[in-house]
Amino acid sequence: MIKLKDIEDFGFLTVEVDKDIDLVAEIKKMCTDKNAVIMGHYYQTGDIQDIAHFIGDSLALAQEAAKTTADIILFSGVHFMAETAKILCPEKKVLLPDMKAGCSLADSCPPEEFKKFRELYPERTVISYVNTTAEIKALTDIICTSSNALQIVNSLPENEKIIFAPDRNLGNYIKSQTERDIIIWDGACHVHEEFSLERILEIKKDNPDAKIIAHPECQKPVLLVSDFIGSTAALLKYVQNDKENKYIVATESGILHQMIKACPDKTFIAAPPKDSTCGCNDCNFMKLNTIEKIYKALKYEQPELLMDEDIRKKAEIPIRKMLQISFKLGL
Ligand code: 13P
Ligand code: SF4
Numbered sequence: 001m002i003k004l005k006d007i008e009d010f011g012f013l014t015v016e017v018d019k020d021i022d023l024v025a026e027i028k029k030m031c032t033d034k035n036a037v038i039m040g041h042y043y044q045t046g047d048i049q050d051i052a053h054f055i056g057d058s059l060a061l062a063q064e065a066a067k068t069t070a071d072i073i074l075f076s077g078v079h080f081m082a083e084t085a086k087i088l089c090p091e092k093k094v095l096l097p098d099m100k101a102g103c104s105l106a107d108s109c110p111p112e113e114f115k116k117f118r119e120l121y122p123e124r125t126v127i128s129y130v131n132t133t134a135e136i137k138a139l140t141d142i143i144c145t146s147s148n149a150l151q152i153v154n155s156l157p158e159n160e161k162i163i164f165a166p167d168r169n170l171g172n173y174i175k176s177q178t179e180r181d182i183i184i185w186d187g188a189c190h191v192h193e194e195f196s197l198e199r200i201l202e203i204k205k206d207n208p209d210a211k212i213i214a215h216p217e218c219q220k221p222v223l224l225v226s227d228f229i230g231s232t233a234a235l236l237k238y239v240q241n242d243k244e245n246k247y248i249v250a251t252e253s254g255i256l257h258q259m260i261k262a263c264p265d266k267t268f269i270a271a272p273p274k275d276s277t278c279g280c281n282d283c284n285f286m287k288l289n290t291i292e293k294i295y296k297a298l299k300y301e302q303p304e305l306l307m308d309e310d311i312r313k314k315a316e317i318p319i320r321k322m323l324q325i326s327f328k329l330g331l
Pocket of ligand 2: 043078131189190283285
């Protein structure tokens with residue numbers, strides 16, 4: 001039974017809470033009473049993944065948010081994901097357990113600079129990764145995720161020139177897979193940039209039977225030695241269908257929880273970062289969410305994600321385009 005450990009870090013509210021309550025049972029009860037749904041990304045801790053009503057990668061979460069009938073969406077992920085849910089469901093209450101759960105990739109694309117960059121190339125179609133702020137989405141023609149980026153690019157007429165933002169690694173990977181004319185914003189995710197090729201190859205030397213699988217946000221040298229490259233959902237599907245038994249996984253370590261659950265007899269090794277004091281690679285933003293914070297967020301219906309309606313309306317257009325293209329392509 002998980003119990004409430006403290007009440008001091010709630011920030012906006014100080015309350016007396018019975019410390020002997022069963023948090024998971026209370027969360028489940030509140031979800032039923034309030035018609036709330038918990039959506040969680042694969043990079044959440046295992047205990048959160050296990051209580052979420054829906055877990056998935058960025059594409060699946062956006063698709064699910066677009067069709068949920070819940071009154072409250074508690075988004076256990078990072079700010080841009082909760083924002084995407086709010087953009088798609090403006091009438092619903094969207095809660096993010098910790099408003100400090102940001103994203104280094106989204107931060108690497110400031111709206112004012114991106115606006116100027118876009119103005120340099122007015123003839124180009126802007127495809128932005130979902131890992132962006134609502135302001136960037138409002139400056140975008142079509143959103144994509146790592147699950148559908150290549151298909152979104154290829155869905156455009158062959159002579160259409162493209163700006164891809166903000167992830168340089170995903171952008172360069174997509175560029176290597178297509179003949180399209182693409183220029184790329186120079187942003188990156190601190191987690192995926194940190195994987196150490198040297199340490200991955202050392203592990204591979206000790207485990208020659210292990211396959212290396214990587215998220216396309218990783219740097220090119222890591223992608224070049226990988227046996228398979230894909231979004232978190234694609235990596236999970238791959239290990240389930242592949243006949244090998246051991247994998248070195250180069251993405252945030254939260255996904256290992258689902259891999260172990262789906263394939264209990266297989267071995268998964270988290271690819272190590274360059275900093276050798278740490279054995280895994282966690283996104284410090286994703287890991288800000290905890291069961292305690294989810295409990296408090298549901299109980300007090302705070303912190304609530306609110307946004308400017310003008311930005312929301314503009315940001316909704318490219319997200320809906322992505323959902324339409326993905327639907328047509330069966331993604
Ligand atoms: P996907 O969910 O598209 O695999 O992206 C991974 C990621 O970095 C989410 O923050
Ligand atoms: Fe952002 Fe990277 Fe964390 Fe994903 S893993 S939320 S891209 S910082």
